[in-house]
Amino acid sequence: MFPEGVVRTAGPATEWIGTAARLALAVVWAWAGLAKIADPAEAAQAVRAYEILPESLVKPVGHGLPFLELALALLLVTGLGVRLVAGVSAVLLLAFVGGIASAWARGISIDCGCFGGGGAVDASQTEYLQEILRDTGFLLLAGWLLWRPRTKFSVDGLLAS
């Protein structure tokens, strides 16, 4: 009866997994965003410490990034535009992994500042591998949602029904 391709039903189990992935990624972004808001100078320094961006972009990125993360969290919680948000999340996470890997490769000693903090640390206190593995885990969540964006309890689902 249905014209082909109208609803790609992946099965309820898949949609539940998607909901879990959505909410987990939302928690990650909300936590990351909130931790960077209190002290704008600290957020800017976390960006500056990577020694990648020119000084003129340090503050805009340091100040805007936490709100971008919060917006992604909000959209993931509500389930609006899941595939697009998962795509933006994946791009952002890839950028983070790239930044951390670059700092590691250049021998800079920093905290990634992923969840607040950041800036230079003693060489013995760097945790580049853990940080990259953690972000890779988050990337898997985003990848799942890119692949299966239809999830339970989502505005996308409501609009489609």
Place this chain on the structure above:
Amino acid sequence: MSEKNREGKRTARERMLAERADEEARGRRNKKLIVGGVALAVIAAAVVTGVVVQDQRSTPETPSAAPAGTIGDKNLIVPVGSDNAPSVLTVYEDPRCPACGIFEREFSPTISQLEDAGKISTNYHIVSFIDRAVPGKGSKYAANALGCAQDAGRFRDYHDVLYRNQPDETNDAFGNKAVLINLARQVDGLVTPAFEDCVNDLKFADWVSAVQQDFDKSGFKSTPTVLLNGQPIYPKYNNEEITPANLVKWVDAANQGKPLGTPGSHGQSPAPTSTASESNNPSPSAG
């Protein structure tokens, strides 16, 4: 669509179904575009809001008020010793930083002697970044209190008292203003109602933040950072470990053939020099 109506009902029905399917597909596409547009709009609005709000919440890089006698183009530096001494020792330190405590307890008598002999003036940058990494407010509160002591002309003595009584890095004792005021009682004449208000009201909070932002941009990555006439000498200089004896030796070598300065009382610079206040600081001696 423009084909002739050839075969009556069956074709008409097929066409109707096809049109309906097209319409539904269009509707779905439109819905997707709208949802995507809304999501992007939310993201863009959040980023713009963030940049604007956080810029407004940022404390200025040039503080509106700085402790009396501070120097530099933004009055971020506390000078100790003679302002015409032949050598300048520059020290970046955080009140909570354990390595700074170790450095101070080992070197402050030597540094004070060099200052009092007119051999060096010391430029202190009191930074406060430990609070970012270790929970607490002790770096900021103590830096503010040091600003208050500078304002009262008792920076060096109070600075030495704080480092002699420095808590462990994870213990935020300096985050308690009463502790800071109590320690100030060890410095003759420092504790006055004005000093207590200055400590309690975080009078120089913006100055403290500006000093830290200046350090953020300096490229120096840890404390203590110690420079002699601009050359890093901590922990080593010319492959020699810094020790009190070596510090004296390096200073004397740098000062060879130069006249000594005239030290002020309490190891303080007598007054801000004429170069101390520049146009971008409206009230260098406010407070």
